[in-house]
Amino acid sequence: MTQKILALDKYKKNITDYLNNFLAQEEKILAKLSLDDNVFDTLKNFLLLGKMSRANLLILSYEILQSNPADLSLKEILPFASALELIQAGLLIHDDIIDQDQKRRGQNSIWQYYALQKSSYNQHYGKSQAICLADLAFFLANQLITEGCAGFNSSNELKNNRPYNQKSFDIQQLINREISQVVMAEMLDVQLAIDEKIPSLEQIMQMYLYKTARYSFSLPLMLAGHLADQSPTIIKQLSQIGEKIGLIYQIQDDYLGIFGDNKKTGKPILSDVREGKKTIFYYYLLKSNTLKSQEKQLLNDCFASQKIEVKQGLALKKLFSSHSLKPVNAQLNQLNQEALTIIDQLNNKQLEKLLKQILVFAQNRQH
Structure with missing residues (x-):
C-alpha cells in the first residue's frame, strides 16, 4: 500500500521547487503594496502542505x-502541473469559506x-x-498555463516544424471548462444543503462528479493525453x-469524514x-427502511448543528x-468494476498498471 501512495509523490519535490521559484519571481514583478501579510509566503505555505x-x-x-x-x-x-496545484489551492480556500x-x-x-x-x-x-488570496x-495558475503553452509550442515547433496553436487552444479550453464545472458543482452543493428536501442519488453523484472527480482525475489524465498527442x-x-x-475518491472522503482519524485527515x-x-x-x-423514529430525531438534532456532543457523535x-x-460499499464495488473494465481496454500495460495503483489508493486512502 505504501508503494501506491508514494507513486503520487514521485515528482513532489520537482513541483515544489518549481512553484517556489515561480512565486518568488512573481513576487518581484508584482506591485509592492503595504499589506500586513506577505501573501506570497501565505500562499506558498498553504500550497506546500x-x-x-x-x-x-x-x-x-x-x-x-x-x-x-x-x-x-x-x-x-x-x-501545467504547478497550475493544477494553484487552482486546487484556490478552490480549497473558497471551499473552506463556504463551509465555514x-x-x-x-x-x-x-x-x-x-x-x-x-x-x-x-x-x-x-x-x-482569503477570497482575494484564492x-x-x-490568476497565477492562468499565468502558468499561458507560459506552459508558449514553452511547449516553441519546443515542439522546433521538433515537428508545425504550429501548435490548436493544441494550446484545446489545452486552455479543457482547463477552463473543467474548472467552470467545479464552480457550478460547488453552487449545487450549497443549493442541496439549503434545500429542505432530500436530494436524489443522481443529484449527489452529479455534484461529486463535477466538484471533485473530473477535475481531480479526469483533468490531469486528459491534459496528459492532449500534451502527448493522444487520439480523441x-x-x-x-x-x-x-x-x-474520482467518484471513489470522493466517497472515500465522505467515509473518512465519519469514520476517519481527524489527526490524519486534518479536518x-x-x-x-x-x-x-x-x-x-x-x-x-x-x-433506510429500518431507521427508527428516535434515530431520525438524533440525525435531525445533529444535522447542520455546530454542537454535537461526544455521545451523539x-x-x-x-x-x-x-x-x-x-449500500455505499455496493456503489464503490460497481464503480471499481466499471473503472477496471475501461482500464483493461487501454492496450497500454504501463498505463494500466499506474491507473490500477491509483484506483487502489483512492479506495484505501486514510487522509
Missing part, C-alpha cells in the same frame, strides 16, 4: 503516454488564519482576505476512468453533518455504519 496528487498524476501519465521517452522534459510539463471550516491540512484554514491576525477576531476580514492563486478515443477513455476513480470528524452536507451516506441513512457513527455502509 498539499499532497500534490493532481500534479503528480499529470506528470506520471504524460511520462507513459509520451511516445518517445527521450522527448520527456519536466521543464515543459511542470508549468476553521481547519485545513491540520492547520488553520486561510480565512481563519487571517481572522486571527487582528487583535479582535474578525471573520469578515479573514474571509475577505483569486490570486487562480484515448482521451475519452482517460476521462471516463478519471470519473470512476474534524462529522464536519459534513455539522455543515448540513447531504452526502451519499446521509442519503442512504434517510432512505458516537451514536451517529453507529447509525451510518448500520444503515449506510452496505
Whole structure:
C-alpha cells in the first residue's frame, strides 16, 4: 500500500521547487503594496502542505503516454502541473469559506488564519482576505498555463516544424471548462444543503462528479493525453476512468469524514453533518427502511448543528455504519468494476498498471 501512495509523490519535490521559484519571481514583478501579510509566503505555505496528487498524476501519465521517452522534459510539463496545484489551492480556500471550516491540512484554514491576525477576531476580514488570496492563486495558475503553452509550442515547433496553436487552444479550453464545472458543482452543493428536501442519488453523484472527480482525475489524465498527442478515443477513455476513480475518491472522503482519524485527515470528524452536507451516506441513512423514529430525531438534532456532543457523535457513527455502509460499499464495488473494465481496454500495460495503483489508493486512502 505504501508503494501506491508514494507513486503520487514521485515528482513532489520537482513541483515544489518549481512553484517556489515561480512565486518568488512573481513576487518581484508584482506591485509592492503595504499589506500586513506577505501573501506570497501565505500562499506558498498553504500550497506546500498539499499532497500534490493532481500534479503528480499529470506528470506520471504524460511520462507513459509520451511516445518517445527521450522527448520527456519536466521543464515543459511542470508549468501545467504547478497550475493544477494553484487552482486546487484556490478552490480549497473558497471551499473552506463556504463551509465555514476553521481547519485545513491540520492547520488553520486561510480565512481563519487571517481572522486571527487582528487583535479582535474578525471573520469578515479573514474571509475577505482569503477570497482575494484564492483569486490570486487562480490568476497565477492562468499565468502558468499561458507560459506552459508558449514553452511547449516553441519546443515542439522546433521538433515537428508545425504550429501548435490548436493544441494550446484545446489545452486552455479543457482547463477552463473543467474548472467552470467545479464552480457550478460547488453552487449545487450549497443549493442541496439549503434545500429542505432530500436530494436524489443522481443529484449527489452529479455534484461529486463535477466538484471533485473530473477535475481531480479526469483533468490531469486528459491534459496528459492532449500534451502527448493522444487520439480523441484515448482521451475519452482517460476521462471516463478519471470519473470512476474520482467518484471513489470522493466517497472515500465522505467515509473518512465519519469514520476517519481527524489527526490524519486534518479536518474534524462529522464536519459534513455539522455543515448540513447531504452526502451519499446521509442519503442512504434517510432512505433506510429500518431507521427508527428516535434515530431520525438524533440525525435531525445533529444535522447542520455546530454542537454535537461526544455521545451523539458516537451514536451517529453507529447509525451510518448500520444503515449506510452496505449500500455505499455496493456503489464503490460497481464503480471499481466499471473503472477496471475501461482500464483493461487501454492496450497500454504501463498505463494500466499506474491507473490500477491509483484506483487502489483512492479506495484505501486514510487522509
